[in-house]
Amino acid sequence: MLKVVHINHSDFGGAAIAAVRLHKGMLASGLQSKILTYVKTRNDFPEHYLLNEITCSSYPALTKLKLLLKRGLRKLKLIKDYEKTHLANRPSGFELFTFPFPDFDISNHPQIKEADIVHLHWVARDFIDYHLFFTNKNKKIVWTFHDMNPFTGGCHHADDCIGFQNNCFPCPQLKNTIDEKMANKVLSIKTVALQSYPTSNLVVVTPSNWLKLLAAKSIVFKNFKVKNIPNCVDSTIFKPSAKKETRDLLNLPVNVKIILFTSLDINNPRKGMSQLTEAIKKIKLKDEIVICTLGHNRNNDFPNSISLGYIKDEQQLATIYSAADVFVLPSLAENYPNSICESLLCGTPVVAYRTGGIPEQITEQNGIMVPIGSITELAQAIEKVLNRPEMYNSEKIHQAAKNLFSNDVVIPEYEKIYLQLINQVN
Numbered sequence: 001m002l003k004v005v006h007i008n009h010s011d012f013g014g015a016a017i018a019a020v021r022l023h024k025g026m027l028a029s030g031l032q033s034k035i036l037t038y039v040k041t042r043n044d045f046p047e048h049y050l051l052n053e054i055t056c057s058s059y060p061a062l063t064k065l066k067l068l069l070k071r072g073l074r075k076l077k078l079i080k081d082y083e084k085t086h087l088a089n090r091p092s093g094f095e096l097f098t099f100p101f102p103d104f105d106i107s108n109h110p111q112i113k114e115a116d117i118v119h120l121h122w123v124a125r126d127f128i129d130y131h132l133f134f135t136n137k138n139k140k141i142v143w144t145f146h147d148m149n150p151f152t153g154g155c156h157h158a159d160d161c162i163g164f165q166n167n168c169f170p171c172p173q174l175k176n177t178i179d180e181k182m183a184n185k186v187l188s189i190k191t192v193a194l195q196s197y198p199t200s201n202l203v204v205v206t207p208s209n210w211l212k213l214l215a216a217k218s219i220v221f222k223n224f225k226v227k228n229i230p231n232c233v234d235s236t237i238f239k240p241s242a243k244k245e246t247r248d249l250l251n252l253p254v255n256v257k258i259i260l261f262t263s264l265d266i267n268n269p270r271k272g273m274s275q276l277t278e279a280i281k282k283i284k285l286k287d288e289i290v291i292c293t294l295g296h297n298r299n300n301d302f303p304n305s306i307s308l309g310y311i312k313d314e315q316q317l318a319t320i321y322s323a324a325d326v327f328v329l330p331s332l333a334e335n336y337p338n339s340i341c342e343s344l345l346c347g348t349p350v351v352a353y354r355t356g357g358i359p360e361q362i363t364e365q366n367g368i369m370v371p372i373g374s375i376t377e378l379a380q381a382i383e384k385v386l387n388r389p390e391m392y393n394s395e396k397i398h399q400a401a402k403n404l405f406s407n408d409v410v411i412p413e414y415e416k417i418y419l420q421l422i423n424q425v426n
Helices: 014-028 060-075 082-086 110-114 182-195 209-217 243-250 273-281 314-323 338-345 375-387 394-405 407-423
Strands: 003-010 032-039 048-050 117-120 140-144 202-206 225-228 257-265 289-296 305-307 326-329 350-353 367-370
Touching: 003 014, 003 110, 014 032, 014 140, 014 338, 014 407, 032 110, 117 407, 140 407, 202 209, 202 407, 209 225, 243 314, 257 273, 257 314, 257 375, 273 289, 273 375, 289 314, 314 338, 326 338, 326 375, 338 350, 338 394, 350 375, 367 375, 394 407
Parallel strands: 003 032, 003 117, 032 048, 117 140, 140 202, 202 225, 257 289, 257 326, 289 305, 326 350, 350 367
Antiparallel strands: none
């Protein structure tokens, strides 16, 4: 049987959720799937293994001693943190910027050596050494991009910059840093590592067509196959439920309009909580509105808000989506948000900014998109959805979403790619 191993930096966050769902869906479909993560915080699904310096080492005791020594030297500030050093004085307003300089080679992990297909996901932040990993040119690789980092010089969202198409210089995100040419150097490392890798042995997958077009134009992946397959979500869990029942279960008020907002970090400015707060102030019926927030940290700018915290349980998450009247995602940058998939499968309409792959998810039947940064139009869209619930049929929204990203649709597409790689079928 075909052996697939998924690799993701951690087991939490948007990319991890997508990777874990795909892994679990494949197990349920009878495929032999495993998942390796560098950060392991969960034990609630099978075939989940730790991937770190020790598990990749032929001499684990020696490696453990080396790590303890490094930790001590860092505490004494005799070893400097690479990101902190090179990103000091970086301009504000940007998201993550990471470097591919790990101290170990993940290729040495036994599960990777045994796998027929190595399926990469979010492998940034000193996790994959491009030169070492792509040395074995016989390995069959599928790489699902969850942001732009695989083909940039370090940023995860390039915004309007197209430097990744040539040399990533000058980099607007590294202005005034210790080495403004660092993005150019990182991009060169990625390009050189991939340029000699057989194009028949690696397939790139992007959840959105938007990201597919960007990847295909990048200097790193312009010669590789790039396919568009949405993230999968279990439609037997995420499905519509009656609002009164769900609100009773969650202890939420029944006779109000509930707006749902979610982010791993609610206070991340690029996720748009402040924009949503300003938009709510412009809505006439704001006194009848409650904002429910999902995620770490809490925003207190809006008085009628309920923080539900970070929810891991998918059944509870589905209940929350069903309890809401509208899900609002005013993000300034997104790929193909899991949260929109989840909301639509639960039959809850969505209001979001027109960015990234979001236009591929939202239609007139399931929500409204507005121009990025237009708080007035954001407020009008929210008010329209709340005032005209009859325009959005929960069952129809659910069925349309199910046809796009349920396990039954997505997993066979990946299986097809795996078999093509193994059998070299075009």
